[in-house]
Amino acid sequence: MSLALSSESLLELAKSRSPADRERLLLGIVELCDADDGAVATASARVQALLNSIFLGLVASAEREIRKRLADKLSTAEWAPPALVNVLALDEIEIARPVIAASPVLKDADLIRLLVEATVEHQIEVARRPNLGPGVVEAILQAGEPAVMTALAGNRSATLAPAGMRRLVAAAREVASLRGPLSRHPKLTNELAMQLYIWVGRALRQSLAERFRLDPKLIEAALAQSVQEAHGAAHSNSQGVIVLARDSQREAMEQRLIEKLHDAGQLRAGYLVRALQEGRLSLFSIALATLGRFEADHVQRVIDSDRPELLGLACAAVGIDRSVFPSILEMIRGLNGGRPGGGPEGASRAVGAFGPVNPQIAATAFRQAALSI
Template sequence: MSTVVPLDPVNQARDIPLSGLNQLLDLARKRSPEDQRRLLLGVAGLYESTKAQGSAPDALADIFIALTRSAERDVRQSLAKQLARVDWAPAALVRMLAADEIQIARPVIAASPLLLDDDLLHLLADCSIEHQIQVALRPDLGAAVARAIVERGDPTVMTALATNRSARIETAAFADLVDQSRHLAALRAPLTRHPALDETLAARLYQWVGEALRQAISDRFALDPVRLAQAIEVATDEARRAQAEPAPSLAAEDPDARLVAKLHAAGQLRPAYLIRALREGKLGVFAHGMAALGRFDIAHVRRALQGDTARPLFLACTAVGLDRAAFPTLLAEIRKLNKGFPADPDASAWRLAERSADQAAYEFRLLMAEVDAASV
């Protein structure tokens, strides 16, 4: 009587001919998403069991990755949730999922122990703003990644980092965040509560926060009253000087505002109309049109038009639906009508990674936030 020898999943996986991988992928693609999900979970279970017995064969890892790459979106999303916290999955597969669209990537970026600092730095450099935000929110984020976020200087990503109280932020990088908060109001409240804030940086932050946050800083640190009084005096003097500066002017604001309001109410205000207004030399109409379409404060649009960088204007244009490829031409038209503003010193200060319209609008409002106490 012959003895039945049970199949060894490790040896069985090692014996899988790679020449049959394409046939397996073709078969998987023809299956329903539910069949794909079951197939992937089966491969995942096989991989986990072989990993528990030693090292999983490379051929099985290749099959796992290839099947995931060819799977439907919902299947990849389900798998990402399954693998988000495990330590046995192929590292290359986890990196692939982390770079997938954000709904798939989010749980992996947030929790996977297989993502190293170098992987997170690649996500910051190569992926969308949503991926970068999720990196900044990752628990126990390493100092090297936090430093890279501050050096990149993206307002939304820095704000996300400031809210991450478990992030390991070096003193120099945290000091840069405090300095950035002078002009970026969204940073102030989270920095006030961050455990990395020390007494020296608290005194610096105290100068430009509102009354509520000053009280929070005073409650947290026993700061010298004389030192605080000096900080208040500095902040007050700077606010007075800012108020004394004449506001940027755009000709014929009232007629332009009335025209734009009428077009907007009639549903005739479109991004293409803003381009036409510029070609006709109507900078005031363009400004009010941007404010109406983006639901921006007209003062913020004016400030963007008078800025020392074209970055805020680029964000506003993205937010209202203007094609980013058309921005260089649009910027040139604006500068002709606006005495060379906004400045564009290196001709690339506005070049940013892809943003959705909502994300661009959010970043624009952060950049244009008032710096006085009332904005906090």
Template sequence: MPTVVAPEPIPEQNPLPQGLDQLLNLARARTPQDRGRLILGVADLYRTAAQAVGGAPSALADVFIALTRDAEHEIRRVLAVRLSEADWAPADLVKMLAADEIEIARPVIASSPLLQDQDLLQLLADCSLDHQIQVALRPGLGAAVARRIVERRDPTVMTALATNRSARIADDDFAALVEHSRHAAALRAPLARHPALDEALALRLYHWVGDALRQAIGERFDINPVRLTEAAVAAARQVAGLDGSAPADPAADEADARLTAKLHSAGQLRPAYLIRALREEKLGVFIHGMATLGGFDVIHVRRALSGATARPLFLACLAVGLDRAAFPALLTEIRKLNKGFPLDPDGTAWRLADRSADQAAYEFRLLMIDDDQPSV
């Protein structure tokens, strides 16, 4: 008889891959370490599925997000680092991590290719200042996000943007950053060194930076020192609200003019009264008094008070009979009342040789006539 060989028993097949079995065991565990291994295991499982034909099922993404949402701080931090450059992770999970505590969010905001401009705009609107700063520092930041940062006008976030050399900043937004640097000193250094700074904006920035950055701007653009000085004065006048020709308050100016005329007709308008007017903080009376006593145009006196040098004002004071020895104190009082003008860059521009009142008046008018000429 032929020998009958009994069939080998069919081994019971494990319905789940061994790795998934291990994940299920970890899911039943209670320790943070096991939960951490579980989430990282799910991350590996999701990556494998995402990179396979057909991609990862949405249910697995939901599990991944739910586990992460309930995980401890340190687990979320480790996961954020692992996913910071991943292009296969669930987008909703990446957005969740980007809005998490800043230590968790930072690597994701900085590097994740899954965050789009709309996601970054949402972070700017909803999250902390630290998140906004990290958005501003993101390499290759888009122009739309950069514009929103400029529109929000937070000095710290704008400064972070100014240090981001790879951010795409539109020309008008960069010009707005230069404008904001008037009042946000931290912006000045990164803007002065930014590759997008052109000569026109450098001339505007020049007035607001310190000596070291002025030198750097001058060397970088090889700008004529005269042009730099002119730009500084123009910017300073704009900041101070002075245009050198019109009064800030026409009604008050009219009252000052009437008072000056009344004093003059009564014989009480003398050089000593001009000093008294300054001590009483009546700058408008001083201006009209100078014009009346010297026979000057009021516009020219105002220009002398908003100039790049104190020399024209000094000449006008000599012309009306004010003692040259009193001029330093008088200049100090005027600058207190006139937003720092006239400028006195080296303190010596007005230290002229003795001259008569008539000669001083003549030189003053010559300077003001030159100031009237159109620039070439």
């Protein structure tokens, strides 16, 4: 059947109030989006008129899978109606993600509106969008949301001016997740590398020193200055108190982020994997405790223990798949000095925790076992 005939058929379906016809209509629109590019270009005006006249009234009640398929199909369509694309961009994140990432219809004003109105996960996807414009970059920097700034730091195609780069590096003093992507950023200068060097760990210091051939004397001077500043700030307190204050501030920021996601219904098991991929172990711990309604102290003690099977129980309780867990355990060990211990044998025990039990039983088992650590 030709595209024109398909459009006529869809218009006929649009006149029907039958729920079955409405579902056929939505599926037909999805299939229409799969048509040959040349045919779509020719019929785009008619398709847009069709969508504008009927779809916005249906999208709110459409099945999730249909909305998701439509978002996938329209994510690269230049002819897609802007109103429809914006509605899909504000949908739940799994539906919105391809639209935010690639839709040529979304303009800077639309993206800035998402940064203001949408969830943190939507904002992260905006920050990851290729070739991000300077207005959107400035809006991200102004908001100062750590997770969103971290996504921006990893977006090498974003239009990031020198002043913006300096603001990200300055923020890296408190936001540890920024340090890795910034150390690899092509716009990092020698001057900013020296500043970043003071705040990063040993592995990143070595990488920065090799990449920028940093002068050892300048490095020593910078480190001496940072120590002096720390002691100056610790005039009435010990250096340990300062470190604890910074850790407390970081944890409070991460706690607020997780609470935002949880309250918005956007905190899911996949976020745990993403936190570890970004090197944010404490964020993983807070998210796992929140998702499972566990004591935060219990989660931390299990992560630091030699019983990875308890970590497996916690992950099973929040819906993480057995096949994903070995990667999670490996990332945690890499970020936590090899803990939880137990080696390969412990890893096998941990995978065994994903037995034929439901999440409620796994959660109960975790809570009881964590008390003994």
